[in-house]
Amino acid sequence: MEHDAVARKRELREQFRERLAGVQPLWDKAAENLRKLAVYRSATRVLVSLHPSLRQVRLNALFDRKLLLLPTPGLQHGFRLLDGAEIPIAKRAMAVSSRFVDRFGQRLSCRESRPKPIDLVISEVLAVAEDGTCLGDGAGHLDLQVAVLDALGWLAADFQVVVLVDPSQLASTLPVEPHDVAAHWLVSAREILRGSRNAVVSHPIWWDQLDRRTIRRNQALFVLSGK
DSSP: OHHHHHHHHHHHHHHHHHHHTTOOOOHHHHHHHHTTOHHHHHOSEEEEOOOGGGHHHHHHHHHTTOEEEEEOGGGTTOEEEEEGGGSOGGGHHHHTSTTTHHHHSEEEOTTTOOOOOEEEEEEEOSEEETTSOEEOSSSOHHHHHHHHHHHHTOEEEEEEEEEEOOGGGEESOOOOOTTOOOOSEEEOSSOEEEOOSOOOSOOOOOGGGOOHHHHHHOHHHHHHHTO
16 A cells, blocks of 8 residues: 555656646745744744745745744755844845855754754645645655654644645645655645644654665764664
């Protein structure tokens, strides 16, 4: 059954990549729409993917006086923390770029840092179902990030997941695997939808699906593997 889900996901990724070819999503408008969401307004600490589609979300977070946690590519160097109060307004756009995250972000040690819990995780997806089931690019970035943060104790007990989407990325249903993280909220330029799939309480790291090279190159996994 799990093998069927993997195969079906592979097929769907190709279909959605073809569907999205030539589409110009209104990411900036979706980012502005996100600001209307109550869980975003009340969040004080947010994790946002470094994907280009979420650049405006990252910038808004700084202007909205939130502490912004950014995952480094592949989590090779863990996470960086940005505080808008410490970054000049003129440099904030640069600060949220993947090229300059090391320059402006505070390095968080996966061994020693104890940041306050993250309220909100904001990510991109390749596709998402109406119930919040997500389909990523196959690299498992969202699932792994949430699992790592959970293992580190950096997630609030009631944290929520938001994904920014274009209408062309919506699906009626999507296959699910046990480790898949579901979205509580789907935000596009036009609307905000609430996912109905029950969120998983625990997000364990699936060590048997990770090779040694991946663990060695991932700072957080390397630290956690020694526990």
